[in-house]
Amino acid sequence: MRSIKDKNVLVTGGAGFIGSHLTDALLKAGAKKVVVVDNFFVGKMENLEYAMSNYDNIKIYKESAADLGAMEAIIKNEEIEVVYNMATMALIYSFFNPHGAYMINVQIADVLMNLMRNGAFKTLIHMSSSEAYGTAQYAPMDENHPMNPTTPYAAGKAAADLLIKSFYNVYKFDITIIRPFNNYGPRQNDGNLAGIIPITAKRIFNGEKPVIEGTGEQTRDYIYVEDTVRGLLLAYENGEKTQGQIINLGSGKELTIKSIIENICKYYDYKSEIQYNEARTADVKRLCASSKKARELLEFEPKIDFEEGIVKTLDWYGERYKNNE
Numbered sequence: 386m387r388s389i390k391d392k393n394v395l396v397t398g399g400a401g402f403i404g405s406h407l408t409d410a411l412l413k414a415g416a417k418k419v420v421v422v423d424n425f426f427v428g429k430m431e432n433l434e435y436a437m438s439n440y441d442n443i444k445i446y447k448e449s450a451a452d453l454g455a456m457e458a459i460i461k462n463e464e465i466e467v468v469y470n471m472a473t474m475a476l477i478y479s480f481f482n483p484h485g486a487y488m489i490n491v492q493i494a495d496v497l498m499n500l501m502r503n504g505a506f507k508t509l510i511h512m513s514s515s516e517a518y519g520t521a522q523y524a525p526m527d528e529n530h531p532m533n534p535t536t537p538y539a540a541g542k543a544a545a546d547l548l549i550k551s552f553y554n555v556y557k558f559d560i561t562i563i564r565p566f567n568n569y570g571p572r573q574n575d576g577n578l579a580g581i582i583p584i585t586a587k588r589i590f591n592g593e594k595p596v597i598e599g600t601g602e603q604t605r606d607y608i609y610v611e612d613t614v615r616g617l618l619l620a621y622e623n624g625e626k627t628q629g630q631i632i633n634l635g636s637g638k639e640l641t642i643k644s645i646i647e648n649i650c651k652y653y654d655y656k657s658e659i660q661y662n663e664a665r666t667a668d669v670k671r672l673c674a675s676s677k678k679a680r681e682l683l684e685f686e687p688k689i690d691f692e693e694g695i696v697k698t699l700d701w702y703g704e705r706y707k708n709n710e
Contacts, residue, residue, distance in 0.1 A: 386622050390415035395465045395506070397450035397493065398472030400428030402573045403512070403565075403610055407469060408433065410614045412440045420463045421445045422456070427475060432572050451492035453499065460505045467508045467621065470497060475578035476516060476538040480665070483537035490541030491548065498552045501560075508559040509549070510620050515566040515606070515635070515672050517543040524639070525675035528564070528631045535667040546631070553629045561620045561627040566635035566674045570610030570694065571701035585646050586699060589655045590706040599664030601643030606635040606674045609694035612687040619683040626682045635674025636687050645695075652699050 394411050398404040399421030405428070411419045419440075421433065425447055436443050444463065448455040450472040459465070472493055479486040497509060518526055519533035534540040546562055553560045567580075575583035585595045616634040620627050646659060679685040689697075 387624055388415075389467070389618060389621055391417045392466050393418045393420070393464050394467045394469065395420040395422060395460060395463065396469045396471055397422050398428060398470075399423055400425060400430060400432050400445070401471060402432070402570075403568055403613060404428070404471035405432035405436070405572055406570070406610050406614045407471065407617055408436050408443065410618060412436055412443065414618060416442070418442045418444065418463065420459065420465060422448050422450050422459060423472070424449045427574050427576075427578060451489060451496055453496045456496050457500060457505060460500060465506045467510070468497060468506055469617065470494075470509060470511045473512075473542070474538065475574065476536060477578045479536040479538040487537040487541035487544070490538075490545040494545035494548045498548060501552065501558050502556065508621065508624065509561070510617060511545070511549055511560065511562045512617075513546050513562050513564040513631070514539065514542045515564055515633070515674065516669065517546060517564065518672070520669045521671040521673060524671065524673040525637055526633070526673060527675040528633055528678055535669060550631070557629070559624060559628055561624070561629075562631040563617060563620055564631060564633050565613050565616075566606040566608055566633070566672055568610050568613055569607050570698050573610075575702070581642060581645065582649065582695075582698060583702060585649045586653070586702040587706070589650070589653050590703075594658060594660040595646050595650060595655070596660045596662055597643060597646055598662050599668065601646065601661075602641050603668060604639040604641050604671045604673065605645075606638060606672050607640060607691055607694075608634060608636050608687055609689040609697075612689055615688075616679060616683060616685050619685055623683055630678070630682065632678050632682060633674045633676060634679055634685070635676055636691070637674055637676050638691065639671070639673045640691065648695060649699060652696070653703070
């Protein structure tokens with residue numbers, strides 16, 4: 386088993402939700418240097434406060450991971466060996482700028498494949514999304530589930546995966562594709578393009594009604610961000626087994642959007658009504674992961690169940706909003 390210790394690692398999207406937690410974990414694991422590349426469209430410098438306060442071997446570049454020249458220069462100057470590609474635009478961006486939501490994923494993948502082909506770095510751990518599958522045709526959804534993306538964001542994720550997998554097929558690069566299901570936890574964006582958990586918490590603290598799009602019976606498979614990050618590290622450590630593989634990370638448990646919002650309301654003692662809006666077009670109806678491959682290749686099991694993770698998450702947002710009053 387190989388180790389991330391003493392490696393020079395680059396994290397695209399490293400100031401974002403999952404990316405910043407990954408940055409922390411890489412530093413704790415003894416990486417020689419962690420380089421963050423982020424355009425700060427959604428990423429925040431405050432997400433990197435822990436890393437910057439506790440480590441001196443982190444460097445931050447405000448650049449786009451889709452910029453070939455910038456990435457080539459950074460990777461060369463920082464002598465990068467391993468790249469974790471976490472950069473993307475949020476799913477909801479599809480409804481604002483569908484072309485941009487699609488293209489950013491493809492452009493970043495294209496840049497990274499060109500750089501790998503030129504020998505710029507050795508290893509890529511690429512972050513995909515369960516959205517590439519679309520609504521479950523069967524459950525739990527394994528890695529052989531057909532891809533049927535329903536939004537431009539999801540189509541971009543699927544296209545990036547296909548591009549990266551094709552380069553693996555031709556060149557046998559050291560590449561692993563990770564497909565996480567729905568992440569949640571501290572630092573998740575609660576502003577524009579926010580996910581359901583942070584935006585519901587924010588609405589309640591702002592005296593607004595929580596909102597359910599559609600019936601709320603659509604299901605998601607939630608995995609706590611610390612578990613996802615642990616899976617990402619295991620993907621590198623088990624490189625001999627994971628090279629060329631696509632691996633799901635999820636809990637294998639389905640939760641309805643309605644039950645999640647009701648859970649948040651109960652925890653914050655919100656007793657007023659919930660607002661129901663029209664269903665979003667192209668919304669995925671059902672997601673539920675099979676984690677069999679992750680167990681076999683990574684010996685990965687989520688350690689934090691939803692009941693524990695949602696308390697940690699809501700406590701974090703509660704403190705954040707109280708301090709901002």
